[in-house]
Every structure is written in structure tokens, then in C-alpha cells.
Amino acid sequence: xxxxxxxxxxxxxxxxxxxxxxxxxxxxxxxxxxxxxxxxxxxxxxxxxxxxxxxxxxxxxxxxxxxxxxxxxxxxxxxxxxxxxxxxxxxxxxxxxxxxxxxxxxxxxxxxxxxxxxxxxxxxxxxxxxxxxxxxxxxxxxxxxxxxxxxxxxxxxxxxxxxxxxxxxxxxxxxx
Numbered sequence: 188x189x190x191x192x193x194x195x196x197x198x199x200x201x202x203x204x205x206x207x208x209x210x211x212x213x214x215x216x217x218x219x220x221x222x223x224x225x226x227x228x229x230x231x232x233x234x235x236x237x238x239x240x241x242x243x244x245x246x247x248x249x250x251x252x253x254x255x256x257x258x259x260x261x262x263x264x265x266x267x268x269x270x271x272x273x274x275x276x277x278x279x280x281x282x283x284x285x286x287x288x289x290x291x292x293x294x295x296x297x298x299x300x301x302x303x304x305x306x307x308x309x310x311x312x313x314x315x316x317x318x319x320x321x322x323x324x325x326x327x328x329x330x331x332x333x334x335x336x337x338x339x340x341x342x343x344x345x346x347x348x349x350x351x352x353x354x355x356x357x358x359x360x361x362x363x
Contacts, residue, residue: 212269212282212352213239220362229271231360240270240279255313261306273358278317280357281307287327297322297336301343321346321356 217224221232227244229237240249245267246257257264269282281303287293304320311318322340324347340347346356354361 212271213241215352216359221360222362229359231362236274236359238272238274240267240272242266242268245270250310250314253314255310257310260310260313265303265306265310267307271357272316276317276358277315278319278358279307279311281318281320282323282352283321284323285328286325294333294336297328297333297340300340300345304343304345319346321348321352323347323352324349326350 213224213227216222216229223230224239227239227241227248228235229239238249243266246264249272250257267281268284270279271282272279285293285297300320300322304318307318307320322345326349328337328347329349337347348356
């Protein structure tokens with residue numbers, strides 16, 4: 188993993204998380220200056236600003252303690268690669284990391300974002316938490332044959348980025 192440096196805000200400003208291979212969001216954020224990640228909590232300059240819910244922890248640590256039974260809301264449990272709850276906005280980012288080197292099943296998985304986004308929104312509605320569904324893709328998906336699916340992702344209110352996830356998109360402070 189490398190941090191993305193440069194861009195707006197000065198030559199040494201870190202503006203995003205760059206993913207060169209499969210890495211968790213937690214590891215990427217914990218390496219940022221001013222950030223401390225401990226017990227699935229994100230602190231910036233000593234203040235708790237977000238929480239992680241990776242895989243089944245979304246259910247175990249967020250939904251179940253608040254009395255939300257997913258079986259009464261959706262018919263099948265969805266398991267996110269990574270999820271991060273921004274406390275001040277009450278927004279949960281579902282972050283799916285998709286890295287491909289040859290054609291395969293990931294191609295079709297990208298087309299499921301609308302359904303999953305709607306399911307997560309339904310699941311988090313009792314807690315009044317908004318949801319944003321985003322893919323972090325590698326350069327494989329910049330090929331012309333992915334143009335239609337990338338347009339589709341945006342058209343249904345989902346998001347994607349290539350190789351990095353901007354901190355501003357997550358509404359996280361930019362370390363200087």
C-alpha cells in the first residue's frame with residue numbers, strides 16, 4: 188500500500204488512500220498521519236470520527252446491539268468487504284475492493300451494486316443511517332469494454348474509484 192500524495196492542497200497533502208493490492212481500509216487509514224485506529228474505531232487528532240464494520244462485524248457490532256434483526260428486513264445477509272460509519276454524518280460507506288487481472292466473475296458482480304445498495308439502505312433505515320456503496324477498482328476496469336458497466340454504476344447512485352479512495356469522498360479529515 189502506498190499513500191497518494193500531491194494533488195490539491197499542497198505538495199505534501201495526503202488526499203486519498205491508494206490501493207496497489209488487496210488491503211483493508213483499516214490498514215490504509217491507520218497509516219495516515221494524525222489517525223489512530225484501535226478496536227474498530229477511527230480517531231483523528233484524539234477525536235473519534237468513525238467506526239469500522241468489516242465483514243460480519245456490521246451485524247455483530249452495529250445492527251444486533253441496536254436491536255436490528257436483518258432477517259426481518261432483508262432475506263439474505265450481505266457481507267461487505269469493508270464498511271466505515273462516519274459518525275458526524277451518520278453515513279455508512281460500503282466499500283468493495285475489486286482487483287482483477289483476467290476476465291472473470293467480478294465483471295458480473297459490478298452489475299449488482301444497485302440491488303445491494305438498496306438492500307443496505309433498507310437494512311440501515313431503522314437506525315437512520317444513510318448508505319453509500321462504492322467500488323475501488325484496479326486499472327483492469329479502465330478497459331473500453333467496462334464503459335457501459337461503469338456508466339451503469341453511476342446511473343444507479345453508486346460510486347467507483349480507480350486504485351484510490353479520496354478522503355474527501357469519505358468526509359474524513361485530510362492530514363497535512
